[in-house]
Amino acid sequence: MKSLTSLQHLSDQAILSILEQADGTEFPDFANRMAANVFLEPSTRTRCSFEMAEMNLGMRSLSIDEAGSSLQKGETLYDTVKTLEAIGVSAVIIRSKEKAFYNELQDVHIPIINAGDGSGDHPTQSLLDLLTIKQEFGSFRSLQIVISGDIRHSRIASANASVLKRLGAEVWFSGPQEWMPDGITPISADEGCRQADVWMSLRTQLERHDAMEPVFPNYLEQFGLTPERAERFKPHTILMHPGPVNRGVELHTSLVEAPFSRIFKQMANGVKxxxxxxxxxxxxxxxxxYEKAV
Structure with a gap:
């Protein structure tokens, strides 16, 4: 795997292989390697877990944000990454508000890892979600996955739905019709809670909404996960959320650390x-x- 920009570019077997490695492999020491973390949007979980992963692998790292880089002076992302390549960086991790930013980096010769591209994709988040589900159930076959919230603006929803279906799960969407992609009819929160093996709540992506989009002041009661709805869960149902959690908005604050919540386990799996x-x-x-040298 030269780079990771989307799971759509990987086979099912390659995805499962990464999950297997993440959950038990002893990794080699990469003490002579340097990673650059280029985060052009705010991040806590993704940025910190990449930095922790790099430290665990013995790597050194550089951290770059837009405010402190020449991107503020008009430099292109391509030239920024080529600069990092030229000074000896081994891999670049990028988060950007631009969807499919990696398409302009075709002539870069070091690995690119997509840490989130606008409303497009977030492959390492999908992988950590898959790992969390696999640890719980062993397989994805026939699982009922309900993804609830701001589906249309979420890079998590579309990416996770696609790969989960490939691996044999059934995926349902719940939330306001106005926040659904074209052609998608959501199920109600009450119905979703009854059938879910996995309930995946999403944050409302207000920063991606335009001024004309509807606001739901009683969102939790209408569409979110309340303690009353959670009582309808099957005994084995788990709660997931990619973070950051807006407590009291998409789910009741008492559920964040409930026995069936795997939210903090997802964060730990992000490092793996x-x-x-x-x-x-x-x-x-x-x-x-090595091949070139030979």
Missing amino acids: VRQAVLAEVLKTKEEKR
């Missing part, structure tokens, strides 16, 4: 998954370098 992805792209880079 990002270690596995970094190790895989760096290994591929080394293999290609």
Whole structure:
């Protein structure tokens, strides 16, 4: 795997292999490697877990944000990444508000890892979600997954739905009709709670809404996960959320750390998954370098 920009570019077997590595592999030491974390949108979980993964692998890292970089002076993302390549960076992790930003980086020769591209994709988040589900159920076959919230603006919803269906799960959407992609009719929160094996709440992406989009002041009562709705869960149902959680909005604050919540386990799995992805792209880079030398 040269880079990771979307799970759509990986086979089912490649995805499952990354999950297996993340959940038990001893990784080699990458003490002579440098990662650059280029975060052009705010982030806590993704940025910190990449930094922790890099430290666990023995790597050194650079952190770059838009305010402190030449992007503020008009430099393109391509030239920023080519600069990092030129000074010896081994891999670049990028979060951007621009969907599919990686398309302009075709002539970059170091691994690119997509840490979130606008409302497009977030492959390492999808992988950590998959790992959390796999640890719980062992398989994805026939699981009922309900993704609830701001579906249309979420990079998590579309990416997760696609890969979960590929792996055999059934996926349902719940939330306001106005926040659904064209052609999608949501199920009610009450119905979703009854059938879900996994309930995945999403944050409302207000920063991606335009001024004409509706606001739901009683969102939690109308569409969110309340304690009353959670009582309809099956005994084995788990609650997930990619974060950040807006307590009291998409789910009641008492449920964030409920016994069936796996929200903080997802965060821990983020470090495992990002270690596995970094190790895989760096290994591929080394293999290609060896092939050229031979």
